[in-house]
Amino acid sequence: MTVKQLSLPELVEECGRLGVVNVGLWREPVQEYGLEATAKLVRDAGLTVTTLCRGGFLTAIDPDERARALDDNRRAVDEAAALGTDTLVLVSGGLPAGSKDLHGARERIADALTVLGPYAEEHGVKLAIEPLHPMFASDRCVVSTLAQALDLAERFPARQVGVTVDTYHIWWDDNAPAQIARAGAGGRIHTFQLADWITPLPAGVLTGRGQIGDGSVDMREWLGYVEAAGYTGAVEVELFNDQLWARDGRELLAETAARFVEHAG
DSSP states (O other), rough: OOOSSSOOOHHHHHHHHHOEEEEEEEHHHHHEEEOHHHHHHHHTOOOOEEEEEEOOOOOSSHHHHHHHHHHHHHHHHHHHHHOSEEEEEEEOBBOOOOOOOOHHHHHHHHHHHHHHHHHHHHTTTTEOOOOOOOOGTTBSOOOSSHHHHHHHHTTTTTTEEEEEEEEETTTOOHHHHHHHHHHHHTTTTEEEOOOEOSSSTTTTTTTEEOOOTTSOOHHHHHHHHHHHOOOSSSSSEOOOOOEEEEHHHHHHHHHHHHHHHHHOO
């Protein structure tokens, strides 16, 4: 998503040129290019797909909507398995229209995971609940802290459900380092993502994720927390930013790789 202006073949080519061996994919471009074609593309290039994003949106009240959400998440698990990744990132969903019941929404996520956790395990995939910054609680994700994410995940085996640690969403939370240690002790850090916090936020806020090194987050500090918690997996950079997307994608990918080395390598 960091360089969504590149086609998948262009992305794979540039990763090869830069020596990038891991890539996190999003469902939309994979579906557009074709699932089997994407799997072959990355496999032939020697790329490892670290995660697939995203499943989730599990907070609906209407039974038909809930059934459709479960079906879509089963498809997402199938797609992750076909791509060779063992991790599907979940953005849990916001409040249904007219609802103010955060607790009820979180319980419906747990209900859905009762179905999806075993299904994912059967397909060799782990679910990674991603807490999003509280500004997204109403419309995108009622899970706002790592503590809340772990409270949900720990109802299930770690081989089924864990968490995503994303600097953009948790850097402000004084309790987050302790929760990272908690997640690590339980083997539940399923992926770790970097993005910087820059202000002012753009209208709509969703595309406000900053290039690493441009904002307020100490990337090495957070990398230290996850490493101390025992995490040894890949580190992803995930940026949503209209100004970055307006640039040449090859240039942006090279810059991002260089920033990673400078601020987190």
